[in-house]
Amino acid sequence: MRDIKHNGHPSERSIRNISVTTHRRPARPVAPLERTDNNAPTEVDDSYRPPHRKRPRLGRFWLIVIGVAAVAGVGGTLISTVFAGASVTVQPRTEQVVMPETLQAQANAPVGVLSYQTISVTRSASQNVPAQGVQKVSRAASGVITVSNTYSVSSQRLIANTRFEAPDGKIYRIRDSVTVPGMKGGSAGTITTTVYADSPGINYNKGGGVVFTIPGFKGDPRYSTFSAKSEGAIAGGFVGDEPAVAPADLATAKTALQKQLDSDTRAAAAQEIPEGFLLVPGSLEIRFADIVQSTGANKTAQITESATATGIMVRQADLASAVAHKKVEEYVGEAVLFGGQEDMALMLATSTKRSEGGPVTIHLSGSAVLIWQFDPNALINALVDKNKSEFQQVIDAFRPAIAKADASIRPFWQGKFPDTADKIRINTVSK
Template sequence: MAKKILQDVLPPENKSIRNIPLSRKRRGGGTHTSTEDIIVLDSRKPLKKNIEPAHDNYFSPSQKTQGKFPHKSVWITGVLCLLVVGFVFSFLFVSAEVEITTKTQTVDIKAPLVAKKSPESLDLGFQTVTLSKVLGKTVEAKDEEQIDKKASGRIVIFNKNSKTTQRLITGTRFQTSSGLIYKIDSAVIVPGYSTKAGEIVAGSITATVTAEKAGTDYNIPLSDFTIPGFKGDPKFTNIFARSDTPMQGGFSGKVKKITSSTLSKTEDELKAQLKDQLIIEVKSQIPDNFILYPNATFFTFESAPQTDTKDTSVTVNQKGTISGIILDENVLNRELASNTKLSSKEGEVYVSNLSDLEFVLPPNVALPISGDKDIPFILKGQAHFVWIFDQEQIKKNLVGKSKKELGSVISSYPAIASAKANITPFWNMSFPSKTSKISFKVTTQ
């Protein structure tokens, strides 16, 4: 029988330790071995560590890399595309904010000015504002007294009778359709009528009337009046009157009585409160771009009828009226610039602290000023003049230009002291192509 030769090299499929045959015979406690059936391993020699893997789980290095990152190139391409799109959109949505510091100058002024009742187009004019309010305060009162007070108000008397004037003496009676009689407080002369485009325009004059008797019955709303003394004469229908204000203040009856000192003190308190409240309320009604100076206001006060609240108290009422002169800020700025002889070559200016200046009337002028008279006054104080620049024109000059050109553009505007541009995104070095994308943040020196 030919002897089997032990092979030193086994094919890959036979190198596994699982392919080493074991003895099939076991007798007693001994072990029979045969070189024909058993491969003897020398324990003195270590097993080789570079055993190749079995074919069923073997991959080459290139195959392993491809399996771990199969889409790496796709991700890189996507990121690059996003960067390109973001870069393009950043230019489409570019914006700029220009921080501009305007030129200023503080001047100690004492400007004599005149506000005209009927100004021309470039003159400084004035308007008047008026506001009334009633306040009351309850005080202790134990005594009573009889009060009889007649209502009064204003009427407008019209003359459509002739072109000649009509004189009405003090006490001339005017009657409502319900028979209530009111008398004029002083004599008046009613102008005659005029004609315009063939139509009669009645002459008119305003007069104050007082009720014939005391009592609340004579407190009436706006009404029409005739003159009973002209009854049976054409003047009865051609000379007449209409209310300019309601008739108010009529009262007759007993009222709670307080001491004169308490009344005087209470009225003074109410006047002070009325002043504070009327100033606040009238300022809220001033049109935009107009200013009201404290010294251009004046107050009138009158006692309003008292009202009982309890058996031992009474409410003292006080009516206050504020009237004021308001001035156009734009025209006032121009007048002050002209008065201080500031250079017009550097552009228009305005006074940023107009309200801080003091309005002063000459000693021979007092409010209220009656009629159609002009009002001379002085404005004095530290005026902070600020130069004005054309924002829209600067935007047009900056459109599409390099950020480096900001200085050359601004240099042609003497009203601007300095400027700094902030462009978004930060890497963009040019201004937007549209003026709507450019904004300004304006400060003063």
């Protein structure tokens, strides 16, 4: 092969004279191969691990969903049990009525007729007056008793001079006839009257609370079912000398004592009226016992007088029912009460005679609101564990007492009322 030469160059060049630079990568040293011994135990290098692949996030998502659902389920169950309850708002039926002019009332009245009861209180008062010498007296003791009838629902008339026997055998009599009312609702019929000792003298004076029998009923079942009890002391019995009092001084003392006793007995009667009853205005009768005179200090005489006030009272529910019978056409005896008596007035008719416990006439005027009554506990028990769809059916069973009712159940998704009565509350509202 011929050399290629470039002319005119001071030094001769030839392709053979060009050095070639090599850029090869240095070779990796290779470990010498070892002879394999098929009979030698093979050692496995278990340090190798495949590269870690990330687990898909889909599994974690479902775990979260399931956890949330479980928490929600437990929370819902707790709310449904711990915070469960129901509130029922009830609007009872009401009627505005003008009062009837009169009503008839009877002691131990039959169903549909207004019934009355009597109330009796006794008070005493004393005053010292100047004494002028002495005087001889022979006076019988007297006092007020309450006669009771537990024999039957029928009334019993006791004629004038009927005898009442004390435990020691002493006899006392009534001077006017009386009629003892019959039993009502398992309670004794009662009436008050004044008894007088059969003989004068201090031996017939007794304290309060003495129980008497009626000798005329011996051998009859009424003997053990009619009785009487002294309301206060039976006093005034005396035979002998006592301080003399001028008639004018005695009259002045008597007037002052009776004025005080009138006020005291009226106040006491008002305090003795049981809850739910109404004392009929104008019905209170006050009877004064005989003056009891005794020796006082420093040449004075002590004048003592007692008074018994007897009045007529009616149960407000019975009065409201009697008014409803007269003024509400479709009324058939449901429980009603007055919703306020500010515009209502009543008074015992002045023509009424009730000395023997007979019927009385009550005058009424003004207007009143009648409110029908229902039993909240009965309504609660009727709603226990009922479906909400049955609510109106339950309410209908309480008509006409309930005019309108609404229910709210907690939590809101519950479709039933609670299964225990203590989780149901009744709120009564007026129209």
